[in-house]
Amino acid sequence: MEVVAAGPAQTSNAPAAGEKWALPLIVLIVGMFAVVLDTTIVNVAIPHIQRDIGASAKDVEWIATAYNLALGMVVPLAGWLGDRIGLSRLYALSLVAFAVTSVLCGLAWDLPSLVVFRVLQAVPGGILPVISVTMLYRIVPPEKIGSAMGMYGLGVVFAPAIGPTLGGWLLEHTTWPAIFFINGPIGLIGAVATLAVFPRIRPTTWPKFDLIGFVTVAYGLFAILLASSEGKNWGWDAYPTLILFATGGLSLALFVVIELEIENPLLDLRVFKSWVYTNSVLLVVVLMIGLNAVLFYLPLFMQEGQGYTALHTGLVLLPEAMALVVMMPIAGRLYDMFGARIPAVIGLVIATYGTYLLMDLSPNTTEFQYMWWTALRAVGVAMAMMPIMTAGLSALPPEMTGAGSGWNNVGQRVSAALGLAGFGVFVNAQQQQMIADRSALISPADAGSVPGLREALDQGVQGLYGIYAKLQVDVLAQTYADVFFIATLLTGAAVGLAFMLPHGAPNAAGQPARPAPEPSPAEESTGEPPSPAEPSAGGPEVPSERVPEPVSAGHR
Structure with a gap:
């Protein structure tokens, strides 16, 4: 993407009046929620899809595998597309595309058609999370970033937690296409709302596409995600698995070399020069590995080991989702008050203890124990997740927020796949x-x-x-308890990294939400900031898109 130097005008990118950013933020939350929810809600429905379309258990896994593979390839494109056609326009188009492709998935007549439609659905599904964070940093005032990210985090963490409950209810009262149809009206309404509350600024430049960088990163992510997903079926020491891991790693290494040499990188690696950002990515990866382990193995044991239905499982896990709803906004306020270190450390300690309690998993585990363990852990995850992500992105210059968001999503996607793959190898070996x-x-x-x-x-x-x-059943419980033991060690080790996060209120201590501009000569002489200059007709596209006018419900 084209990198533009930060200037004074970029600090005026938030609405000037009080709460005019609240409505656009709600639109972003709804879009993000729908995309993230789709992943877990589909996982719940896979057994029903398998029965209705007559597919084998091995083949039906491609409903999720194909989506994840396409998602990993699309994420690096999001930043360039935002620069090319404009963030607001891209967001609206992606919501419409997500709605249409979701309906197509619900209309699929067999497994091949469903897999094809899922690949198409992954295109907007990979773009929306990346550009959502970039847009959030453009519309929210610096002093409100923590609170806004706390609300935004409902789509990141609450959606996977509520997925089993909503999916179980839909499957109990309807058929599996309903889990896709539900995205149709959400996406279309979100697109209309986007056009109503966000400014539509046309891009004035056409940034060059980094084709070689895209090919190398796309193949590298594709190969590693495919090997991680299919290794359990092919064999982890089989030639296809080993070749994919080797060539994928080499392709990613080549991508790094290319991106460091070219002028307009697809995903800017310079974000990792900031230790605060790099540390935040590491912490988010650890949290996502633990979160996916709990969301995958706990419902699996409740249904396979204890005979719970999908709806019953979702209802038992509902307190976890409610804890996230309550704690996410509180975590944002804590970040605004104290910075990232205090809520991150406390949250990770609580999450570590909650994961430790899951090690007592057994065939006799009660519903109350499930509710208590998962709700406590959710409090810790919610308290830590958004302050960590916010501190990392706020450490970057405004023009690099898009690249930072892109790498965040790549890290989450790859860590989720590799984490579950690693746990899968461990579970199979332990069980045997x-x-x-x-x-x-x-x-x-x-x-x-x-x-x-x-x-x-x-x-x-x-x-x-x-x-x-x-x-x-006893072996299954002991094996999954051992998985939670590993997750406990990882989460506990992350506490040490959390102590390295910035401390103090973002606007008062050494980690401002966004870098403050140097005063201009006119400001030094008059004591008042100059009026922001209007962008010229031939100015660069990125500043125009990233410096929107004040947002109002009727502004276009």
Whole structure:
């Protein structure tokens, strides 16, 4: 994307009047919420889709895999497209495209058509999260960034948490196409609202497209995500898996070399010169790995190990979503008051303890325990996530916010895939070893030979099949508990990194929300800031798009 030096005019990019940024922020939240919700709500529906369209369990996984692969390839394009056609226009077009492709997914008649429509849906689905953060930094005053990011975080963290509940309810009362149709009106209404509340400024430049950079990063992400998704089916030591990992890594290394040499990089690597930003990306990656582990393995155990329905599982996990709703805005206010370090450290400590409690997972875990453990952990995640992301992006110059948002999304996408892939390898190995070890010790005559066997016999479980089924559930619980043990270690280790985040209110201490401009000679002589200059007709496109006029409901 074309990088433009920051100037005094760029500090006037927020609405001048009080709360005129609130309505545009709501539009951004709704769009982000719909996109992130789509991922988890589709995962809940996959068994129903498999049954209705008659696909195998292995083939139906491509509904999620194809979407993630396309998403990883599209994310790097978002910044360039924003510069090329304008952020506001791109946001509206992406919402319309997301609505249309979602409806197409609901109308799919077989698995191949559904996979194709999911790939098309991933194009706007990858663009919207990147440009949403960039637009947020353009419309919100610096002193309100923390509060705004706290509200915006509802789409980042609350949507995955509420997905199982909403998906379970829809599947209980309707059919699986409803999970796609629900995006139609949301996207269209959001697009109309975007045109109503955001200024429409036409771009005046055409930034050059970094084709080589796109090819290298797109293939690198595609190869690594594909190997991570299919490694469990192909074998982690199989040639296709190893070749994809090797070529993907080499392609990403080539991308780094290219981006450091060209004038207009697709994804600016200079954002990583800021340790605050780099540290924030590392912390977000750790939080996303733990969040995805909990969101994936806990509902899986509740349904496979304890026989919960999808709706029942969602209702049990509803307090987690409610805790996120309450804590996200509070976390934003805490950032505005104290900076990132205090809420991040406290939040990570709470999240670590909440994940530690999940290590007590067993076939006898009660609904109250699920609610308490996940809600407590959600409080910690909500308190830490947005202050961490806000501190990282605020450490960058305004013109690099888009690149920072892009790298944030790439990090979240890759860490989620690699994290679940790594946990999948661990789970498979643990289950096979524990099943083999405990099966060899099963002896109905000696009820103490296997943990839990005497209890099973006392409860009337008779025959080797019943004993083996009980053993499988016990092993499943122990394996997932070990996953949460690893997540606990990762989250606990992140506390040390959180101590390196900036401390103090953003506008009072060394980490301002946005760099303050140097006073001009006119300002020094009069003591008053000069009136902002109007952009010329032939001026560069990026400052025009990134310095919008005050937003109002009827402004165009």
